[in-house]
Amino acid sequence: MSWEVTIEVVECGSPSTHISGAHIISGTLDLGYTDSYGQRIIYDPIDLYEWVILTISKSGTAVCDPTDPDHHPGYITKNYTIHQNMDGTIQTVCLTLAPLPDCNGTGGTDCFIVTATTGSSESVEVNRMRQLRERVSAVSRLGAQLIDVIYGEYKQFSPGIAAELVQDTTAREAVLQIVVRPLFAWYTLAGTLAFDQADQKAIGQAKQDVLNACPQHSGGMTIITLLEAIRAGKELPEYTPQILLDLVPRIAHLRFASWAILDPLIRVWRSITDDLNVTDEVAQWLASAPLEALSLPNDPEILDEELGMLASFFEFNPIVRPQLGERLLTAWPDTAVALEHAGFLSQAPTREKE
Numbered sequence: 001m002s003w004e005v006t007i008e009v010v011e012c013g014s015p016s017t018h019i020s021g022a023h024i025i026s027g028t029l030d031l032g033y034t035d036s037y038g039q040r041i042i043y044d045p046i047d048l049y050e051w052v053i054l055t056i057s058k059s060g061t062a063v064c065d066p067t068d069p070d071h072h073p074g075y076i077t078k079n080y081t082i083h084q085n086m087d088g089t090i091q092t093v094c095l096t097l098a099p100l101p102d103c104n105g106t107g108g109t110d111c112f113i114v115t116a117t118t119g120s121s122e123s124v125e126v127n128r129m130r131q132l133r134e135r136v137s138a139v140s141r142l143g144a145q146l147i148d149v150i151y152g153e154y155k156q157f158s159p160g161i162a163a164e165l166v167q168d169t170t171a172r173e174a175v176l177q178i179v180v181r182p183l184f185a186w187y188t189l190a191g192t193l194a195f196d197q198a199d200q201k202a203i204g205q206a207k208q209d210v211l212n213a214c215p216q217h218s219g220g221m222t223i224i225t226l227l228e229a230i231r232a233g234k235e236l237p238e239y240t241p242q243i244l245l246d247l248v249p250r251i252a253h254l255r256f257a258s259w260a261i262l263d264p265l266i267r268v269w270r271s272i273t274d275d276l277n278v279t280d281e282v283a284q285w286l287a288s289a290p291l292e293a294l295s296l297p298n299d300p301e302i303l304d305e306e307l308g309m310l311a312s313f314f315e316f317n318p319i320v321r322p323q324l325g326e327r328l329l330t331a332w333p334d335t336a337v338a339l340e341h342a343g344f345l346s347q348a349p350t351r352e353k354e
Contacts, residue, residue, distance in 0.1 A: 003087035004043030007080070009034050009056060012094035019075065019095060022058045029212075039090075042082060051083045056093055059119060059169055073097060076120040096120075112154075114184075116162035117176035125184045132191045140309045141302070145294050146256070153257035178214075178223060182268040183261065185213035190264075190282050194313040203279075203316075210278050214269055224269045231262040259290055283317035287324045292331035303335065307342035314343075322346060 007024060011017035018038030024031040031054070034040045042054065057077040075095035082091060114129065115121045137144035165172045189206040196202050229236050230251065251257050267285055271278045291310075297303045314321050325344025329336055339345045 002044060003084050004041055005082045005086045006090040007040050007042055008090050008092045009038045010092060010094050012096045019058055022056055025055050026052050051081055054080045054082060056080060058095060059172060074119040077118045077123045079124055112158050113162050114180055116165040117172050117180045125180060129187060132187055140306060142291055142294060142306050146291060150256045150260045153254040157251055179265060182213040182265060185210040186264045186268050193282055193316045197316045207278055210268060211272060214272050221273055224266055227262055227266045231258055255290055283320045287320040292327050296332050303338050307338050311342040311344060
């Protein structure tokens with residue numbers, strides 16, 4: 001038996017302002033745009049799902065030129081869940097008007113790529129990424145150091161690209177669909193696996209969100225080829241979008257940003273096109289984290305605590321720990337015993353007697 005719900009999108013603070021042209025998607029499924037009354041009927045024709053998570057967005061236009069008569073900053077993207085028990089009802093969802101981004105390329109947080117594509121520094125994606133960053137930093141000094149280095153590299157290229165995106169609606173939507181949402185889904189799954197390993201329902205949903213994150217019509221193999229070329233610093237084909245051509249010299253040589261952005265993007269797209277186990281892909285990615293390039297804690301107790309916390313992140317797939325452990329041992333040869341205690345080595349290597 002089918003069920004349907006009418007979504008009515010209005011402006012928060014001004015409920016009489018109906019938002020036409022609001023884009024509604026669910027994973028990779030494009031559910032269309034709201035009409036002139038701000039409404040869109042969402043239906044499940046075969047009663048396949050009990051509930052569905054919708055992502056509702058409305059991009060701005062000419063956001064860097066307030067004097068333009070068509071100027072509108074757009075709205076902050078919002079997720080909204082509809083249930084089978086809402087059948088036949090009208091559900092009103094309000095979107096908050098997005099603040100104007102800083103378009104001067106000065107490096108402020110409003111110029112970051114995720115902010116530019118989602119429409120606000122307070123979007124769902126930005127807030128959840130910020131929460132994950134704070135969660136990791138709160139429990140791991142090495143994790144916090146890694147994040148700081150990644151953001152330091154990210155700031156080298158993100159503001160300039162973001163300034164371009166806020167002025168180009170087509171490019172902004174493409175980057176949102178091909179880069180930002182897959183990355184957001186990937187980091188959500190990685191955080192869930194690392195911190196909420198006992199919550200199988202949350203893990204299952206996060207895995208499905210990753211598999212739903214990449215638009216099926218976008219040419220996965222072509223995107224993978226481009227991303228791998230960017231990571232390798234190779235010359236890109238002539239058909240490459242200009243925004244990616246601009247990205248190449250800014251990120252190809254950045255080790256930490258490449259690991260944090262390009263590697264997971266390739267793994268997301270490959271997980272879908274090659275039907276890979278996305279949980280294993282996350283484990284392999286975490287095990288390749290360039291932690292050996294960071295500063296080693298001097299205090300033995302802090303080191304043991306740090307390695308123990310890092311080891312706990314791999315409880316969902318502990319078999320990959322030695323991959324990271326061997327690299328850490330090479331970089332930090334005096335940490336063999338601590339690495340063994342944490343589970344990164346099967347046995348601490350012994351030194352030959354002189």
